[in-house]
Amino acid sequence: MPAYKPVTHVIFDMDGLLLDTERLYTVAISELTEEYGKAYPWELKVQCMGMKGDASAKLIIDSLELPLTVPEYLEKIDLKYKELFPQAVLLPGAERLVRHLHKHGVPIAIASGSSQTSFDLKTTSHRELMKLFNPVVLSSSDPEVKAGKPAPDVFLVCAGRFPDKPHSSKCLVFEDAPLGVKAAAAAGMQCVMVPDPRTDKSLTEEATLVLESLEDFKPELFGLPPFNS
Known part of the structure; x- marks a missing residue:
């Protein structure tokens, strides 16, 4: 079994990971x-x-x-x-995981390639859940994000906006896209990938862990509170 390292903060991509966009x-x-x-x-x-x-x-x-x-x-x-x-609807396991982490005081954020306008449209029916994320970094609208994925900028900016500014090694990224996985690796962060089943296996190799669904994630692998806690 790979050696997963404990983390304290979690950063989610949005499109294709939390939302079926x-x-x-x-x-x-x-x-x-x-x-x-x-x-x-x-x-x-x-x-x-x-x-x-x-x-x-x-x-x-x-x-x-x-x-x-x-x-x-x-x-x-x-x-x-x-x-x-x-x-847009939530993907399986997304709401359960987000609410679980929030309930246990784990800082959670969104780091997406979206623009603010696009984000607002996609989250029309999910405003209450989106309030649990802080920060939300949208690279198509954010002037601090100089380069999009696969550059690490969006994840590094996101980590820097957590109030306690954790080291990259303490952040776990959730992604569905190969470019996002590369960006997380470039940022020095572990990455759980939930790829589209059509994704070529060679494009998942940089991920720390590959899952078929967020429903399959076990938080304790990364030192996070287990679901039965």
């Missing part, structure tokens, strides 16, 4: 690319997961040769997001 991203982007006769393949989606909005827009435009500028793409896709994102 990756499916909504796929629907929105596929609808847009189909307007130009192009499909949005899984291989391209994996590359985009966790990126800042403008970076993923450029990658999609360039990869599919869409006749759009980044601002034009973002304007069109934002209209689709406004319609779809309020439908």
